[in-house]
Amino acid sequence: MRTKDDEKQAALFEATVKLVNEIGFVSSSVSKIAKAAKVSPATLYVYHRNKEDLLVSTYVDIKLSLSRAILAGFDDSLPIRDILKNAWLGMFAYISKHPDYFRYAEQFANSPYTSLVDKAALEKYFNPVLNVLKRGVEQKIIKDVDPHLLGAFLFQPILHLANPTKCNGFTLDEDNIEAAFTMAWDAIKL
Amino acid sequence: MRTKDDEKQAALFEATVKLVNEIGFVSSSVSKIAKAAKVSPATLYVYHRNKEDLLVSTYVDIKLSLSRAILAGFDDSLPIRDILKNAWLGMFAYISKHPDYFRYAEQFANSPYTSLVDKAALEKYFNPVLNVLKRGVEQKIIKDVDPHLLGAFLFQPILHLANPTKCNGFTLDEDNIEAAFTMAWDAIKL
Amino acid sequence: MRTKDDEKQAALFEATVKLVNEIGFVSSSVSKIAKAAKVSPATLYVYHRNKEDLLVSTYVDIKLSLSRAILAGFDDSLPIRDILKNAWLGMFAYISKHPDYFRYAEQFANSPYTSLVDKAALEKYFNPVLNVLKRGVEQKIIKDVDPHLLGAFLFQPILHLANPTKCNGFTLDEDNIEAAFTMAWDAIKL
Amino acid sequence: MRTKDDEKQAALFEATVKLVNEIGFVSSSVSKIAKAAKVSPATLYVYHRNKEDLLVSTYVDIKLSLSRAILAGFDDSLPIRDILKNAWLGMFAYISKHPDYFRYAEQFANSPYTSLVDKAALEKYFNPVLNVLKRGVEQKIIKDVDPHLLGAFLFQPILHLANPTKCNGFTLDEDNIEAAFTMAWDAIKL
DNA sequence: GATGAATGAGTGTTCATTCAT
DNA sequence: CATGAATGAACACTCATTCAT
Numbered sequence: 164m165r166t167k168d169d170e171k172q173a174a175l176f177e178a179t180v181k182l183v184n185e186i187g188f189v190s191s192s193v194s195k196i197a198k199a200a201k202v203s204p205a206t207l208y209v210y211h212r213n214k215e216d217l218l219v220s221t222y223v224d225i226k227l228s229l230s231r232a233i234l235a236g237f238d239d240s241l242p243i244r245d246i247l248k249n250a251w252l253g254m255f256a257y258i259s260k261h262p263d264y265f266r267y268a269e270q271f272a273n274s275p276y277t278s279l280v281d282k283a284a285l286e287k288y289f290n291p292v293l294n295v296l297k298r299g300v301e302q303k304i305i306k307d308v309d310p311h312l313l314g315a316f317l318f319q320p321i322l323h324l325a326n327p328t329k330c331n332g333f334t335l336d337e338d339n340i341e342a343a344f345t346m347a348w349d350a351i352k353l
Numbered sequence: 354m355r356t357k358d359d360e361k362q363a364a365l366f367e368a369t370v371k372l373v374n375e376i377g378f379v380s381s382s383v384s385k386i387a388k389a390a391k392v393s394p395a396t397l398y399v400y401h402r403n404k405e406d407l408l409v410s411t412y413v414d415i416k417l418s419l420s421r422a423i424l425a426g427f428d429d430s431l432p433i434r435d436i437l438k439n440a441w442l443g444m445f446a447y448i449s450k451h452p453d454y455f456r457y458a459e460q461f462a463n464s465p466y467t468s469l470v471d472k473a474a475l476e477k478y479f480n481p482v483l484n485v486l487k488r489g490v491e492q493k494i495i496k497d498v499d500p501h502l503l504g505a506f507l508f509q510p511i512l513h514l515a516n517p518t519k520c521n522g523f524t525l526d527e528d529n530i531e532a533a534f535t536m537a538w539d540a541i542k543l
Numbered sequence: 544m545r546t547k548d549d550e551k552q553a554a555l556f557e558a559t560v561k562l563v564n565e566i567g568f569v570s571s572s573v574s575k576i577a578k579a580a581k582v583s584p585a586t587l588y589v590y591h592r593n594k595e596d597l598l599v600s601t602y603v604d605i606k607l608s609l610s611r612a613i614l615a616g617f618d619d620s621l622p623i624r625d626i627l628k629n630a631w632l633g634m635f636a637y638i639s640k641h642p643d644y645f646r647y648a649e650q651f652a653n654s655p656y657t658s659l660v661d662k663a664a665l666e667k668y669f670n671p672v673l674n675v676l677k678r679g680v681e682q683k684i685i686k687d688v689d690p691h692l693l694g695a696f697l698f699q700p701i702l703h704l705a706n707p708t709k710c711n712g713f714t715l716d717e718d719n720i721e722a723a724f725t726m727a728w729d730a731i732k733l
Numbered sequence: 734m735r736t737k738d739d740e741k742q743a744a745l746f747e748a749t750v751k752l753v754n755e756i757g758f759v760s761s762s763v764s765k766i767a768k769a770a771k772v773s774p775a776t777l778y779v780y781h782r783n784k785e786d787l788l789v790s791t792y793v794d795i796k797l798s799l800s801r802a803i804l805a806g807f808d809d810s811l812p813i814r815d816i817l818k819n820a821w822l823g824m825f826a827y828i829s830k831h832p833d834y835f836r837y838a839e840q841f842a843n844s845p846y847t848s849l850v851d852k853a854a855l856e857k858y859f860n861p862v863l864n865v866l867k868r869g870v871e872q873k874i875i876k877d878v879d880p881h882l883l884g885a886f887l888f889q890p891i892l893h894l895a896n897p898t899k900c901n902g903f904t905l906d907e908d909n910i911e912a913a914f915t916m917a918w919d920a921i922k923l
Numbered sequence: 924g925a926t927g928a929a930t931g932a933g934t935g936t937t938c939a940t941t942c943a944t
Numbered sequence: 945c946a947t948g949a950a951t952g953a954a955c956a957c958t959c960a961t962t963c964a965t
Contacts, residue, residue: 168949189379189464203952204935204951205938272463273378273462319510319513320510320540346506346541384958544965551929568758584930585932587957650843657898688912691894696886713881719878726882729920762939774940775941779946
């Protein structure tokens, strides 16, 4: 028998992301994705139970690689502000390098499929950041508010600003990225 | 008194929002929307050139009513912080009152249809807020950075936090809403 | 608006029966049926909720027309044997005239779809025959056994014999039809 | 001792019957049958040229085992009525013991596959019964009609009555089985 | 203006079968 | 011999839109 082909799996992943970026989540049909991945629609079902499974696992893949990017330069011995800045810059670098992954994730998160993801399991991968925030609260460096608030102010603004379709005529570059982190830090610091 | 036409128009608007909230953008077909609005699919085409036009104008409607909500209590004579806080609370109140409108807007903004909207024209309705931010910059009260940055830090965090499907186990209530504005203000103030 | 077309409904009915006779129940797909009825597959769904509904209602149609054929010459004033013979000949005439209806019914009855039919409701249409059998029992003309047994011996043998694919090299004709009724009658009479 | 091959062959046979009983002829696909038999779809093609061959040989298997069951207690020295009764009870016992085989055979016989079976060859296995009937005719014990008629009245009624999906609320038990044979005999005897 | 009927083009998915190992 | 991977063709069904009334 033939062995399962990792290249096909990867091709499906890339095709899914590519197509969603080009024509949007709504129009990305199974047959179009299969064609973009240069496999038969039937082959897609060898690798995924159904369309939902394809979309969900593509999303999870992206989230995991994002978590790796954020936690790559993680160094618990640094000052809290520096730890967070490293994570923050890691995320920004990831988004800049993979804008297509990022846009896929946004469209997915705003679709009904999002309810199929085990959010709690995913959040665990981002726990190190959460722990740093908690430590900052204990050390009276960071505001003592719900961690959701801290996370939202740290990450949501750049996630929005990094989306060119939403921020017409604006690009996050070297110049304003420093200003942006300062603002994020000002928001959460005591 | 409303004419018959306006009633159908409004029914289509409500049905579109309702359906997108219930089954998502992807699954909201013309015939389902028509059925939910209790009109014939053909009638829908009396009021809108095509599906795209229905979705876009529903989105624009929502954005305009949001701008009215934000600018309702606008008073240029107040201190800058208070003006912004009023606008900010106005938006929060609107989202709390119309979570379905808000969710529709999010799904629409993450679809390819979003490119059909004249963003510049829409932004004009939010110009008063922008002008206040600019005045704040001039008066050295607010950081001198790109207005997109200011807007993103003011509004994106709560827009995210207000979405229950994204922030599992967290609700923006009276308690943390005050903390949230403080954080937003800390982010943008000099 | 256009009005629903009885001709299309009838064409679908005929096409379903025709196709099942030509290529069998298993291979009779919606698109083939639609093509045979010279309508679009989508049009089929204007008249029937789904394939199941098409097949079931075609079956019910046939059963009802069979009951009309059997009960056409029904005359309660005749001797019991003559009443039954009339009904019996009515059924035989119907099968001979509409072998395709009959074969459709057989294939349907041996498919899982058969469980979707309200058998009790259908049986009511054949009640007059049942009542005659009961009267025969009371009058000690017919054996006092379960009516199912009486019905099975009256009708099953000819239903089987009328099927040319099952009885190779045998045809029920004028000659043996008389013999057949005699046998049926001998089976049930006291 | 069974060889490995025979076990797979038998597993395919059982799986085919089981699946057709559970989900019907229409829905019983090759891959489902293979899965139920715990072999690969490809393995199925080692034992059978194609799906058709699998279904046909399963049918023939059943028919042969039925003939063995009918002819098991065959004793030519008994009176004709007793010989037939033994065969008749043999068939009834077989159906009662293997309702799934019986239901498979019914669905198969009402599918286009049935035309692929060499009916003449199969009928030979039932020749002993046929010969008894002929002897009965010669001895003026049984009606002098086409043997198809005799066979139909002997066996069709119970074949129908034994099918619970067709005879709702009726079960052939010890009580009415005696009555049923009497009716069958009355039908064919002179 | 308002409608349900009508449809070609498409949807996600499964099919029977063959291939490479 | 036995297998899971692979697929073109087909499946039941829905789509956005137009038509006739």
